[in-house]
Amino acid sequence: MRGKISHWKNDKGFGFILPDNGMEKIFFHISSVKTRDRRPQVGDFVLYESMRDSLNRIKAKAVVIEGVDNKSSYRVNAINNRMPPRKKASVTYLLSLLFLLGSLAGTGYVLFKPLGNENALTYGSKYQENPTSISKTSPDDSDAIIYNAFLNHITDLQVSGQGIVMKILPDDNVGSRHQKFIIKLSSGQTLLIAHNIDLSNRIGSLREGDSIEFYGEYEWNDKGGVIHWTHRDPNGYHEDGWLQHKGKKYQ
Structure with missing residues (x-):
């Protein structure tokens, strides 16, 4: 895997790897790193099992850093496979955003407006009754934060919110098992929820049209984004998340 x-x-001596397949981060320890020329760094691309x-x-094992002179059978040159850097959410960004929201609220400015058919916030028209319809009323702060994260390609941002289930997808059973479904926020933005059911209970009663609340980590993609880490971290390294459906919390 990469x-x-x-x-x-x-x-x-530990960290997390964000898999290329879009699933949630996986823990690894320095003892599992096979590359000996240098220690890992944030932004390194790696191969692992x-x-x-x-x-x-x-967790990850047999971790090999790409582009480094690895003394193993996993030697890879990643120069031609570089991905664009991912932007991190910062305290300055969040404070600036809150200031902006306060200013907009005072003027009655509408942050969201209807978009054309090129709207990148939807996961496909078949998942929405009207994929080009965006609420003309000002969304709450959580929707605004998520929308601005999408516009600015922000990732690894802890967020909360509430949405309506638009489409229930098949479970992802590769690696950690995930219950997956698409929700629509009041702003019109759609999000993919990837809920780890190896670490948390499945929401067995979930139906399309249901309202669901969430607290987890936002990861950017060009379809609106993914919410994961909606569960407790058994290792205690990551902030706990949750989903709430019909008054019951799943984490």
């Missing part, structure tokens, strides 16, 4: 190191704590530990948690 991915990119999104977090690395050099003093503690996934495994389950004694507590049935997914």
Whole structure:
């Protein structure tokens, strides 16, 4: 498997890899890194294998940094496979956004407006009754934060919100199992929810048209974005997330 190191704590010797397949980050330890020329860094592209530990948690092993002179059979030159850098959410960005929202609220400015058929916020017209319809009323702060994250290609941003289930997708059973469905926010933006059902309970009663609340990590993509980490982190390294459906919390 291939991915990119999104977090690395050099003093503690562990980090997380963001897989290329769009699934949630996977934990790895320095002892699992086969590249010996240097230590891992945020932004490194790596090859790795996934495994389950004694507590049935997914983690990476045999991690090899691409583009480094690896003394292993996994030697790869990643120069021709570089992906564009991912922007991180910053405190300055969030403070600026909150200031902007306050200013807009005072003037009655409408942040969201109807878009044409080229609207990149939808996952496809078959998943929405009217994919080009965006609410003409000002959305709440959470919708605005998510929308601005989409516009600015922000990723790894902890967000909360509420939406309507538009489409229930088949489970993803590759690696960690995920329950997947698409929701539509009041702003009209659509999000893919990837809920880890190896670490949390499945929402068995979920139906299209249901309202659902979420707290998790936003990852940018050109279709509106993905929300994952909607569960507790058994390792205690990541902030816990959750989903709430019909008054019941799943995490």
